[in-house]
Amino acid sequence: MTYKLEGRTAIVTGAGSGIGLATTKRFLEEGAQVVAADLDISAIAELDGTVTAVEVDLRTDGAERMTEAALDMSGQIDAMVCCAGVAPTREGLASTLDEDVKNTFDVNVLGIMRCARAVTPHMVSKGKGSIVAIASDFGRMPEPLFYDYCMSKAAVLSFMKSLSIEFGPQGIRANCVSPGATRTPIWEKPGGFIDLLAKLYGGMDRDKVVDHFAKEHKKFALQRIGEPEEIAEVAVFLSSDRASFVTGSDYWVNGGSIPVY
Numbered sequence: 001m002t003y004k005l006e007g008r009t010a011i012v013t014g015a016g017s018g019i020g021l022a023t024t025k026r027f028l029e030e031g032a033q034v035v036a037a038d039l040d041i042s043a044i045a046e047l048d049g050t051v052t053a054v055e056v057d058l059r060t061d062g063a064e065r066m067t068e069a070a071l072d073m074s075g076q077i078d079a080m081v082c083c084a085g086v087a088p089t090r091e092g093l094a095s096t097l098d099e100d101v102k103n104t105f106d107v108n109v110l111g112i113m114r115c116a117r118a119v120t121p122h123m124v125s126k127g128k129g130s131i132v133a134i135a136s137d138f139g140r141m142p143e144p145l146f147y148d149y150c151m152s153k154a155a156v157l158s159f160m161k162s163l164s165i166e167f168g169p170q171g172i173r174a175n176c177v178s179p180g181a182t183r184t185p186i187w188e189k190p191g192g193f194i195d196l197l198a199k200l201y202g203g204m205d206r207d208k209v210v211d212h213f214a215k216e217h218k219k220f221a222l223q224r225i226g227e228p229e230e231i232a233e234v235a236v237f238l239s240s241d242r243a244s245f246v247t248g249s250d251y252w253v254n255g256g257s258i259p260v261y
């Protein structure tokens with residue numbers, strides 16, 4: 001164990017898939033007890049360790065329900081990692097409709113605000129806590145194929161900074177992890193990013209798409225996309241006492257997808 005999280009309670013949203021599922025597993029490996037919240041909790045049943053799955057919709061009362069589940073579990077909330085998110089694609093401004101944008105913000109931005117509102121009183125009463133939000137490279141790299149997704153992630157970066165300023169004096173740290181392209185169901189599922197890129201690359205084979213994207217199209221420094229475990233590692237580090245002086249930060253975990261000059 002690296003982060004010494006025995007006796008700690010963590011909430012993970014979006015825990016049913018991809019980065020959230022990897023984060024839940026990593027917390028469990030470190031001995032933490034986890035409330036794993038998602039719209040779809042079927043994958044959580046297979047995990048080993050002290051984990052309570054809670055089926056939630058963060059657009060409604062999910063934040064309150066998962067908070068209650070954590071308090072029922074241990075009476076405390078030490079860390080929360082917000083991974084739940086949607087990443088819809090658009091075909092430019094004309095197809096980026098108000099109702100769709102509102103849904104993206106409802107999950108990606110308000111979803112995190114609601115979670116923070118629900119857990120902070122309990123962290124404040126302990127004088128300690130960590131909140132990590134999974135943002136994205138796209139928070140600083142606008143792209144018309146993802147108009148509202150990019151806007152929502154920029155909002156997450158801003159929100160988490162404000163959170164760190166308001167709650168820092170009360171012992172709560174608030175940080176972002178901004179992944180670059182990461183191999184999760186967002187990529188793999190039918191109609192996901194691999195299919196989208198295959199079309200963009202003139203009908204390229206699905207198994208060549210990711211390589212082409214990373215090496216030839218985007219020219220990422222590490223020449224590949226990430227794995228969910230690589231994002232989870234940083235999220236769990238930030239949730240631990242090993243990151244005790246880190247707040248208001250944004251960790252880029254992107255294999256060099258944004259060149260820094």
Ligand SMILES: NC(=O)c1ccc[n+]([C@@H]2O[C@H](COP(=O)([O-])OP(=O)(O)OC[C@H]3O[C@@H](n4cnc5c(N)ncnc54)[C@H](O)[C@@H]3O)[C@@H](O)[C@H]2O)c1
Binds near residue numbers: 018186
């Ligand atoms: N995969 C990538 O390339 C990538 C890159 C940058 C950032 N991200 C971000 O990482 C986070 C996790 O993405 P992922 O790739 O693991 O995707 P994923 O689709 O595998 O997981 C997202 C999870 O969020 C859940 N969710 C969606 N709406 C919800 C709601 N209203 N209430 C509760 N749960 C809800 C889904 O059910 C799903 O299990 C997202 O915020 C995403 O924007 C992903």
